[in-house]
Amino acid sequence: MNLDPTDFPVSTVISWFEANARPLPWRDPATSAWAILLSEVMSQQTPVARVAPIWQQWLDTWPDVESFAQARSDEVLRAWGTLGYPRRALRLLECARVIVARHGGKVPADVDELLALPGIGDYTARAVACFAFGQNVPVVDTNVRRVYSRAVEGRPLAPPASKRELAQVASLLPERKGPVFSAGLMELGALICTATSPLCDVCPIQADCAWVQAGKPAPTEDELRSKKVQKFAGTDRQVRGKIMKVLREADAPVGQSKIDVVWPDKAQLSRALFSLLDDGLAVQDDQGLFHLPGQ
DNA sequence: AAGGCGGGGAC
DNA sequence: GTCCCAGCCTT
Structure with missing residues (x-):
């Protein structure tokens, strides 16, 4: 016995929300479109409770899209910290640079233009169009x-x-x-x-x-x-995370020995390291030392 | 359509 | 230990 969509209790949901909404910082009406986009990207697969403090610090460091677009990748990856899926942080930097270069530093309001930005998919494009620009999408x-x-x-x-x-x-x-x-x-x-x-x-x-x-x-x-939750313990994802932690916390390029200690399976460790290099999350210099990407 | 991609907190 | 989280991208 399905519910006819035309009978969906829309106004009940709205009044419930107005009485029970969490005071998430990006719900402040003064929040810029860029800051809303930032909150949405950070919240992709990361619980909002973990996002809020990082979001605040991030905007203290880079208050707008222009200042963030000039950040270096290593600064960005360190600021990202342990939010997870750090490829999101690199795409966010690309995204900001595209917004500056092709949209005059203004976050586009059009769903299709948003979808064309790096790291912005069906959900995030419409969330920005809706929550930052008030569109009925x-x-x-x-x-x-x-x-x-x-x-x-x-x-x-x-x-x-x-x-x-x-x-x-x-x-x-x-x-x-x-x-x-x-x-x-x-x-x-x-x-x-x-x-x-x-x-x-x-x-x-x-x-x-x-x-x-x-x-x-x-x-x-x-x-x-059709559900099947992804494993984490023992996967390449966990190993990548351990390597990234070493690189984030290092104040100088690190040798292979600093990486070798994070995981016992050398074949898996090597695979994880190469995948990080491939993703541009790690760089090997001409002396063979590893570090976060710069620039 | 399926699988890879982090990390933490609840249970 | 398992499960979930304001998804995106590549194959």
Whole structure:
């Protein structure tokens, strides 16, 4: 028994959000479009609670896109710290340089122009268009997919991201208050309609939720099979992280011996190191020493 | 469509 | 230990 999208309790979500929104620093109305873009990129796969303090420090160091565009890669990677997926930091630097070089230092408001920027995909482009420029475009992140999947389709697990969901979520958008509605959907997914233990008892749209009405069915075997969480312990990703930590904390180029101690499997260590060089996250100088990229 | 890519906190 | 997180990019 699905919920007809035209019956989705839009105004309930909006009023719930206005009463329960977390005071995230980038929700200050004075936040610039660049600072909002920065918050979105940092929040790609990193919980917002970890992002907030780094975001503040970052803007203290580089208050605007022009100043950041002149930063050196090694400064940027150190400021990024342990937010994870440091390729995002390099793409952010490229992104800022494109905004300065091709958009006169102004973050573009057009979704297609945003999509053309390095590191900006379907979610982030629309989040910036919506939250920085007030446009009524669908903003679909993991929270929105989960809320839509449960409340409208009665399915316990959000399906893998697809273009179809953009149209589905677009069909829910109200005429005027798209941005606050989208922020509300995301917040509902982050605080109430959570992945593992949703707080249905205090959910403002519980009475309309197709999943609740269906008796909160568990995921089917097929749905579970399509999930599959990624391992971390023992993967190249973990080894890369350990090497990057050495490079971030070094005040001079380091020799192979400083890298050898972070991981016992030499073949895997070598593979991880080469992949970092390939990604431009590490550089080897003419004496064979390793360091973060400069420039 | 699938798989790689960090790291920390909740359980 | 497992699971998740305001995804993006390449293949």
